[in-house]
Amino acid sequence: MEKRKFESNTTDSKALVVKRPKTDEIKGRELIAAGVPRTSSLIAPIVVLEGHQAEVYTCKFDPSGKSLASAGFDKRIFLWQVQEECANYHVFDGHKNAVQEIHWSTDGERLFSASADKTVMAWDTVVGVRVKKLNEHTSFVNSCCPSKKGNLLVSGSDDKAVKLWDLRRKRSAQTFNHKYQVTSVAISHNNDQVYFGGIDGTVHVWDLRRDDLAFSVNSHKDIITSIQLSPDGNFLLSNAMDNSLHVHDMRPYIPGDNRLTKVFTGAVHGFDQNLLKVNWSPDGSRVSAGSADRLVYIWDSVTRQVIYKLPGHTGTVNEVAFHPDEPIIASCSSDKKIYLGEIEP
Numbered sequence: 001m002e003k004r005k006f007e008s009n010t011t012d013s014k015a016l017v018v019k020r021p022k023t024d025e026i027k028g029r030e031l032i033a034a035g036v037p038r039t040s041s042l043i044a045p046i047v048v049l050e051g052h053q054a055e056v057y058t059c060k061f062d063p064s065g066k067s068l069a070s071a072g073f074d075k076r077i078f079l080w081q082v083q084e085e086c087a088n089y090h091v092f093d094g095h096k097n098a099v100q101e102i103h104w105s106t107d108g109e110r111l112f113s114a115s116a117d118k119t120v121m122a123w124d125t126v127v128g129v130r131v132k133k134l135n136e137h138t139s140f141v142n143s144c145c146p147s148k149k150g151n152l153l154v155s156g157s158d159d160k161a162v163k164l165w166d167l168r169r170k171r172s173a174q175t176f177n178h179k180y181q182v183t184s185v186a187i188s189h190n191n192d193q194v195y196f197g198g199i200d201g202t203v204h205v206w207d208l209r210r211d212d213l214a215f216s217v218n219s220h221k222d223i224i225t226s227i228q229l230s231p232d233g234n235f236l237l238s239n240a241m242d243n244s245l246h247v248h249d250m251r252p253y254i255p256g257d258n259r260l261t262k263v264f265t266g267a268v269h270g271f272d273q274n275l276l277k278v279n280w281s282p283d284g285s286r287v288s289a290g291s292a293d294r295l296v297y298i299w300d301s302v303t304r305q306v307i308y309k310l311p312g313h314t315g316t317v318n319e320v321a322f323h324p325d326e327p328i329i330a331s332c333s334s335d336k337k338i339y340l341g342e343i344e345p
Contacts, residue, residue, distance in 0.1 A: 060104055062105070
């Protein structure tokens with residue numbers, strides 16, 4: 001479905017500004033003049049989006065690749081066009097505290113946001129309005145994740161609870177009460193398991209059919225900041241404040257003590273202790289992470305080698321997202337900026 005292009009509901013003119021830094025624009029022209037082939041449909045090899053008034057914690061491309069959503073400490077969710085001038089075409093207001101994480105629905109018609117205002121919200125990106133406010137948590141909601149199929153959503157909070165929501169109902173469907181604050185959540189592709197990590201540095205698996213803990217994977221040495229299921233649903237990528245990313249094999253027949261398959265290093269966490277996100281590329285061949293050293297990190301998921309370590313940001317990089325179809329990445333940072341850049345296919 002083709003999305004409507006809304007006018008922003010903010011009077012802040014800076015929210016509508018899209019800039020290409022002069023140095024990057026000159027560099028892009030030099031590359032084109034030198035015959036270096038472009039790899040994407042971006043208007044320039046590097047584009048920077050400005051408008052957020054505070055740290056940007058999260059950014060995600062929609063499934064069509066035509067839009068990018070971003071959110072952070074200024075409590076607002078921005079929608080940007082990825083093509084042409086990358087204009088900001090809508091701003092969602094409604095959260096009363098920082099937005100910690102956002103996710104698109106599979107069809108791109110909904111956007112879900114977890115916030116430090118203790119709520120999870122669902123937004124209609126076609127009409128441009130909020131359609132759901134989930135407010136059973138009693139502390140900061142650090143993470144949310146919609147199911148690939150159906151109407152389920154999972155959320156995790158500093159109140160030590162993981163909640164499963166059926167978006168057709170007003171109240172949560174199930175709640176798992178943990179011993180520690182929960183910082184990141186994910187849900188299996190067949191909707192039978194929920195994965196979550198927290199300040200105990202352990203990945204836990206909640207079996208929804210038995211409503212009980214199935215198993216735990218204790219490979220990290222510090223707080224887990226993000227988890228993400230692989231495109232095929234078999235592997236779970238986790239990031240932690242021990243400055244490492246781990247890949248765990250979540251298939252049911254794998255022995256519990258042999259699930260750790262890969263470790264990626266390079267990206268670091270800083271004194272700000274932001275919940276730095278991780279992501280898989282659409283084909284699973286690459287993984288990405290933000291870093292407190294202000295660099296964008298991308299690894300080859302097979303060789304575990306760093307293939308990109310990109311400068312540009314002047315603050316902690318909080319998330320690096322892959323475009324669903326083109327070799328484009330988006331990175332958001334505590335410097336209030338979002339970069340779009342093209343990489344090798």
